[in-house]
Amino acid sequence: xxxxxxxxxxxxxxxxxxxxxxxxxxxxxxxxxxxxxxxxxxxxxxxxxxxxxxxxxxxxxxxxxxxxxxxxxxxxxxxxxxxxxxxxxxxxxxxxxxxxxxxxxxxxxxxxxxxxxxxxxxxxxxxxxxxxxxxxxxxxxxxxxxxxxxxxxxxxxxxxxxxxxxxxxxxxxxxxxxxxxxxxxxxxxxx
Ligand code: M6P
Ligand code: ZN
Numbered sequence: 001x002x003x004x005x006x007x008x009x010x011x012x013x014x015x016x017x018x019x020x021x022x023x024x025x026x027x028x029x030x031x032x033x034x035x036x037x038x039x040x041x042x043x044x045x046x047x048x049x050x051x052x053x054x055x056x057x058x059x060x061x062x063x064x065x066x067x068x069x070x071x072x073x074x075x076x077x078x079x080x081x082x083x084x085x086x087x088x089x090x091x092x093x094x095x096x097x098x099x100x101x102x103x104x105x106x107x108x109x110x111x112x113x114x115x116x117x118x119x120x121x122x123x124x125x126x127x128x129x130x131x132x133x134x135x136x137x138x139x140x141x142x143x144x145x146x147x148x149x150x151x152x153x154x155x156x157x158x159x160x161x162x163x164x165x166x167x168x169x170x171x172x173x174x175x176x177x178x179x180x181x182x183x184x185x186x187x188x189x190x191x
Contacts, residue, residue, distance in 0.1 A: 004057055013099045013121075016052060016067035016144040023053030023066070030075070033083055035161075037075040038168065038183070047071060048080050062151035070103065070135060070143040077170040084134025084165055086110070088154030091129035094147060098123045101143035104176070106167050107131045110159070112186040114166045116178060119145060132160060136169040138176045162188050 010019045028051075031044035049070040056064055073080045084106070087094075096105060096119065103119035109130060117125045119135065127133050137143035164184040170177050 002057070004062075009054055011067055011099070011146060014144065016050075016069040016099065016142070016146075018052045018054060018067060021052070022055035026051040026053070028083065036081075036083065036164070037078050038181075039076040039078070042075060046073070048073070049082060056151065058151040060150065060152045063148055064151040064153075065146065065148045067099070067144060067146050068135065070101075070137040070145075072101075072137050072140050072142065074171060077172070079136050079138050079169050079171065079176075081106075081136040081169070082134050083157055084132060084160045086132040086156040086159050087129070087149075088156045089150075089152060092150040092153035093129050094127040094133070094149035094153070096123075096125040096127065096135070097146045097148075098125075099144040099146060101137060101141050101145075102139035103143040103145070104136045104138055104169050104178075106134045106136060106165055106169070108133075108166050110186075112166055112184075116167065119143065132165070134160070134165055138169060138171075 028049050030041040030046045051066050051068050053066040098119040098121055100121055105117040105119050105125050108114045164181050166184050167178050168181045
């Protein structure tokens with residue numbers, strides 16, 4: 001049995017920066033999201049979001065945590081979003097706590113059932129096991145949120161890369177609209 005030392009990290013509520021910097025930093029660009037937006041990617045080098053991980057153990061009895069900074073912007077009318085994933089270990093749950101900005105959390109089951117939750121400073125969104133999740137920045141400022149999840153959850157990106165997500169989130173003038181994703185397929189497309 002390994003016993004980990006307790007620790008405190010400071011998370012800047014505005015920027016999401018973790019001090020002291022600990023685990024890996026993952027940066028995602030539009031080039032990492034080819035085919036996920038309705039329109040072709042306009043600028044492959046555009047930074048869409050950063051994820052700062054805390055350095056914690058990864059067994060099924062541990063918790064992992066990270067902050068995501070999802071920068072404002074659009075591809076056509078579609079707001080910037082994360083790639084989205086199911087957990088590789090499907091029943092693993094997660095919490096999102098929004099620190100700043102305004103977003104929507106899209107949730108989907110593999111059978112296509114879906115839900116949408118609001119994200120704004122102070123919201124704690126519970127993501128039960130089996131729900132795929134993608135966050136969308138619908139505001140003009142960075143959307144910053146702190147995520148905590150069971151540490152052996154793992155990432156299944158392939159399901160959403162091949163099927164898409166049931167909903168898209170778009171700007172319609174000053175309004176935020178949700179619409180069915182015309183490119184969504186509840187089953188994997190034939191090769
Ligand atoms: C949240 C958590 C992370 C995830 C990040 C970015 O912080 O769910 O585990 O990595 O969002 O989302 P994605 O992995 O879908 O790109
Ligand atoms: Zn997750």
